[in-house]
Structure formats: C-alpha cells, structure tokens
Amino acid sequence: MAPSVAIIGAGFGGLCMAIQLERAGIRSYTVFEKADDLGGTWRDNSYPGAGCDIPSHLYSYSFEKYASWTRRYPEQPEILGYLEHCADKYDVRRKIRLRTEVRRAVFDGSKWQLTVTPAAGSSTSRAPQSGTAEGREPGVTGGPEFSDGGAQPTTGDTEVFDVVVMGVGQLNRPRLPDISGMSEFEGVSFHSSRWNHDHDLTGRRVAVIGNGSSAAQLIPRIAEQVEHLHVFQRTPNWVIPKADATFGPLAKLAFHFVPGLQRAYREWIYRYAEGTLYPALAQGWSTGLLKKRALQHLHDQVPDPALRAKLTPDYPPGCKRVVIDSTFYPALTRPNVDVVTDKIVRITPKGIETTEGLREVDTIVYATGFRSTEFLAPMEVRGRGGRSLEEQWQGGAEAYLGISVPNFPNMFLLYGPNTNLGHNSIIFMIECQVNHIMSCLPYLSAAGPIEVRPEVMAAWRRQLDAAMERMVWGGGCQSWYKTAEGRVTNNWPGPTTLYRRLTTKPPLPAYRPAGSG
Numbered sequence: 351m352a353p354s355v356a357i358i359g360a361g362f363g364g365l366c367m368a369i370q371l372e373r374a375g376i377r378s379y380t381v382f383e384k385a386d387d388l389g390g391t392w393r394d395n396s397y398p399g400a401g402c403d404i405p406s407h408l409y410s411y412s413f414e415k416y417a418s419w420t421r422r423y424p425e426q427p428e429i430l431g432y433l434e435h436c437a438d439k440y441d442v443r444r445k446i447r448l449r450t451e452v453r454r455a456v457f458d459g460s461k462w463q464l465t466v467t468p469a470a471g472s473s474t475s476r477a478p479q480s481g482t483a484e485g486r487e488p489g490v491t492g493g494p495e496f497s498d499g500g501a502q503p504t505t506g507d508t509e510v511f512d513v514v515v516m517g518v519g520q521l522n523r524p525r526l527p528d529i530s531g532m533s534e535f536e537g538v539s540f541h542s543s544r545w546n547h548d549h550d551l552t553g554r555r556v557a558v559i560g561n562g563s564s565a566a567q568l569i570p571r572i573a574e575q576v577e578h579l580h581v582f583q584r585t586p587n588w589v590i591p592k593a594d595a596t597f598g599p600l601a602k603l604a605f606h607f608v609p610g611l612q613r614a615y616r617e618w619i620y621r622y623a624e625g626t627l628y629p630a631l632a633q634g635w636s637t638g639l640l641k642k643r644a645l646q647h648l649h650d651q652v653p654d655p656a657l658r659a660k661l662t663p664d665y666p667p668g669c670k671r672v673v674i675d676s677t678f679y680p681a682l683t684r685p686n687v688d689v690v691t692d693k694i695v696r697i698t699p700k701g702i703e704t705t706e707g708l709r710e711v712d713t714i715v716y717a718t719g720f721r722s723t724e725f726l727a728p729m730e731v732r733g734r735g736g737r738s739l740e741e742q743w744q745g746g747a748e749a750y751l752g753i754s755v756p757n758f759p760n761m762f763l764l765y766g767p768n769t770n771l772g773h774n775s776i777i778f779m780i781e782c783q784v785n786h787i788m789s790c791l792p793y794l795s796a797a798g799p800i801e802v803r804p805e806v807m808a809a810w811r812r813q814l815d816a817a818m819e820r821m822v823w824g825g826g827c828q829s830w831y832k833t834a835e836g837r838v839t840n841n842w843p844g845p846t847t848l849y850r851r852l853t854t855k856p857p858l859p860a861y862r863p864a865g866s867g
C-alpha cells in the first residue's frame with residue numbers, strides 16, 4: 351500500500367513533491383499551507399520590481415517547460431502564475447489545505463503525528479502590513495504576517511502520516527533588525543517581503559535599510575516615485591549586469607513550435623552557470639573574471655568616484671550573494687537618492703538617527719533579509735525517542751544530501767541544509783531532492799520507517815567540510831549563508847551535476863530500518 355505523505359508548504363518544493371506523487375499515482379498525500387494561497391516565497395515577495403535573477407527557462411520545473419514566458423528573467427507575478435498553472439495542470443490544488451499550520455511533528459515509533467491548527471494569520475503578500483502609526487513594532491505586533499507561532503501553544507488536531515516532507519524553504523521568515531526605537535517610529539514601516547500595497551510612496555521621504563538582492567530590485571522602482579530615498583548600506587555588494595529583455599513574438603512562436611528549442615536553451619543557460627559562475631565561487635579559473643566584470647559594471651554605471659568608492663566591496667565576490675541587476679546602480683546615482691553609510695544609532699519617531707545626525711522620513715522599508723539558518727522553525731519536530739531536532743541541530747542544521755536527518759525516520763527535507771546555490775537554479779536542486787525521496791518510498795513501504803545511517807551522515811559531514819574549504823563563503827564577510835558562529839549551513843559547495851549524481855544513487859545502503867543497528 352502506498353504510504354501516506356504529509357507535505358508541509360505549497361511553494362516550489364512542496365508543489366514539486368505533490369506533482370511527482372500524483373504522476374506516480376500516489377494519491378495518499380496532503381499539502382499543508384499556512385498562508386491563504388500557494389506560491390511560497392513568490393506569494394510573499396510582491397515588492398515593486400520583485401523577480402528572479404535566474405532566467406525563466408531554467409527557473410522552472412524540467413518536466414513542465416513553459417513556452418509562454420514573456421521575458422528572459424521572470425518577474426514575481428509571472429512566476430506565481432507559472433506555479434498556479436502547474437498546480438492546476440497536475441491537479442494538486444485539491445490536496446492543498448490552505449490556512450492550516452503544522453505546529454508540531456512527532457515520530458511515535460512508526461508514524462508521524464502532526465499537530466495542525468488553523469493558521470494564526472495569512473502570510474500572503476497581498477495582505478497589507480500594518481503601519482506603526484500607533485507605535486507598534488513593525489511587523490512584530492503590528493500584523494499577523496510576522497507571527498511565527500513560536501510562543502503559541504502547540505495544541506490542535508492530530509493527524510497521522512507515514513512520511514513527512516518539509517517544504518518550508520530557507521527564506522520564509524523575515525528578519526527585522528534589532529535597532530532601538532523601532533517601535534516609536536510614527537510613520538509607516540514594513541519588511542520587503544510583506545509589502546504594504548495600501549501605502550502609496552508617491553512624494554514621500556523613504557528609507558530603505560539593506561542593499562541585498564531584494565533592495566536592489568525594489569530601489570530602482572520606488573526611486574522614481576518618492577520625493578527622497580535614503581538607502582542605508584552597511585556593507586556594499588558585488589553587482590553584475592542582468593541582460594534582461596522581453597521575448598518578441600518570433601521568439602515566443604519558436605519556443606512554442608520548434609521541437610527541442612526550449613530544452614536546448616535551458617541546457618545552455620544551465621551549462622553556462624555551471625561552467626563559469628560555479629568556478630568563481632570555488633575560487634577557480636573565473637574568480638578574477640567575476641571581479642573584473644563587477645568592477646567594470648560599477649565603473650560603467652557610476653561616474654562619481656566618491657560614490658563608486660562607497661559601493662566597492664572589500665571582500666571577494668560571491669562571499670555574499672552577488673546581486674545581478676542593471677538598474678540598481680543607476681537608481682543610486684539619481685539626485686533624489688542618497689547612499690547612507692553612516693552607522694544607524696537609533697530610530698526616532700521622525701526618522702533614522704545616524705552617527706552624523708537625523709534623517710527624517712515618513713516610511714521605512716526593512717530590506718533586511720531572512721532568518722535563514724533557523725531551518726524548520728518555529729515548528730517543533732521530535733524524532734525517535736522524543737529527540738528534539740532543535741537540540742540535535744544546536745551546532746547548525748545538517749542533513750544527508752540536505753534531505754535526511756539521523757534519528758528522524760521517514761522525514762525528508764526539500765531545500766534543506768547545504769542545498770542553496772549562489773550560481774544556478776534552486777529548482778534543479780528541488781527536483782533532485784524530490785527524485786531521491788520518490789526512490790525511498792518503495793523501500794520504506796516494504797521495510798517500515800527508514801532513517802539515514804549515522805556513519806553515512808558523519809561521512810557526509812566530512813565531505814561537506816572538505817569541499818567547503820575551497821569555497822569563497824567562509825571568510826571575509828557576513829552573510830545569510832552561515833550561522834553566527836561562521837558555519838555555512840545553507841549552501842551546497844559542489845557542482846550541481848555532482849548533487850544530481852549523488853541524489854540519483856539508490857537509497858540503499860545509506861538508509862536502514864529505523865532504530866536498527
């Protein structure tokens with residue numbers, strides 16, 4: 351009999367898992383989604399200019415090519431539309447339970463007991479973020495979007511499954527900075543991933559804190575609209591151009607009708623990223639080229655040497671996620687935009703006070719990133735013998751192939767520890783993970799719950815550590831790729847071709863029946 355499968359999250363990962371189960375004829379699954387719609391990060395991030403800097407034809411499932419992409423690099427509404435198209439085409443919507451949060455997952459020795467409650471609040475991007483006019487901490491007490499359920503009781507209905515697949519992502523929980531006075535700000539403030547669409551920025555004095563990929567996309571859009579924009583930059587980022595363009599009618603027709611064209615185009619983008627960008631991150635032959643390209647881009651787009659100096663990083667390119675954008679630098683050179691590098695001291699009712707004085711603003715956008723290293727939080731997860739995942743991961747999250755964790759039988763992760771990329775499509779990685787999980791299902795159906803062997807996990811850890819040595823992420827910068835202690839828990843250090851090879855190996859002998867041995 352097919353195992354019952356709980357999939358947590360209806361983003362790219364959870365939907366991929368659901369679709370592959372459907373395609374295999376396994377209907378005994380449920381997708382739990384705490385928001386009021388599917389889409390994951392592409393539902394949450396609807397800030398102006400939100401999009402993906404991986405080309406459309408690669409940022410999509412390999413089994414569902416899409417000839418209708420309108421541009422080379424997709425924008426958020428189109429990616430969300432693609433996911434909706436996939437959910438409808440493969441008929442998985444009927445299996446998604448929206449506004450339903452899994453607070454607790456406990457392995458009882460043979461099955462997973464999930465504690466399920468109605469979600470405290472929707473986290474859709476369309477839900478407006480509360481302002482802070484009443485003195486509320488932005489997004490903390492101001493709106494349900496930031497409620498992570500951590501402090502709430504874990505009572506609710508219990509539902510039982512053979513297998514649990516975690517598809518909650520790495521960048522789903524906004525990180526607000528810890529700046530004194532935030533709650534006293536009298537204007538409106540919100541996080542980039544919880545955009546307040548009811549708040550018109552026209553003619554306003556706006557501060558954006560942060561200058562990562564999200565900020566780089568939204569700043570050019572809002573700079574045209576606002577009266578004045580203060581961009582608070584703590585650390586400059588390396589930026590390379592994005593050669594975006596719309597597909598004309600001929601290209602679209604060709605993608606529709608020329609056999610093999612989409613496949614060939616996708617393959618070419620994939621190989622280019624793998625062949626040129628990966629070696630730069632592994633400090634190989636293209637490292638110098640990446641730096642040269644970024645410096646040239648800066649030089650071409652920012653004529654003022656003083657501003658160029660402010661925007662030049664002092665760490666190697668790739669250590670933090672490289673920003674891929676051709677509109678960011680020109681926006682920073684506008685007369686109504688300041689790049690502020692003075693240290694933020696506090697937030698006052700009227701604006702942001704730095705070491706050089708007060709900058710009065712009426713809106714603050716926190717483009718300050720996500721709680722990326724707290725995998726699966728705030729869910730309480732307990733494995734064999736009541737072991738807490740949080741305790742097991744005290745030194746940082748880790749999983750065999752980024753998918754399986756010793757002592758947590760029949761639990762699989764999508765986009766888990768050490769599976770993020772800085773150079774290629776994460777959808778490729780998700781598909782590898784789903785394929786691996788699918789290959790485990792017949793084994794666990796026959797043998798009962800299975801778990802990865804501890805010695806396999808130990809060997810995996812050693813290999814990761816060795817591979818990590820050559821990567822650029824280790825020293826020289828802070829980033830969301832690593833824990834406060836400096837351990838890189840988020841990124842995959844090898845070529846993606848290797849990851850595909852490893853995840854297509856048969857699951858035996860890496861796994862064993864739960865608790866044996």
Ligand code: NAP
Nearest residue numbers: 401402403527560561562563564565584585671717718719
């Ligand atoms: P992020 O890269 O983590 O950037 C956060 C920014 O906030 C950084 O500039 C950081 O400065 C700043 N910051 C944080 N706390 C601060 C504080 N207390 N004071 C001043 N500045 C502070 O977050 P993100 O821009 O949302 O992007 C996260 C990831 O999402 C990206 O790296 C990317 O992987 C993904 N993303 C992808 C796309 C795409 O096109 N594919 C688009 C958007 C996002 P420091 O650098 O000094 O820490």
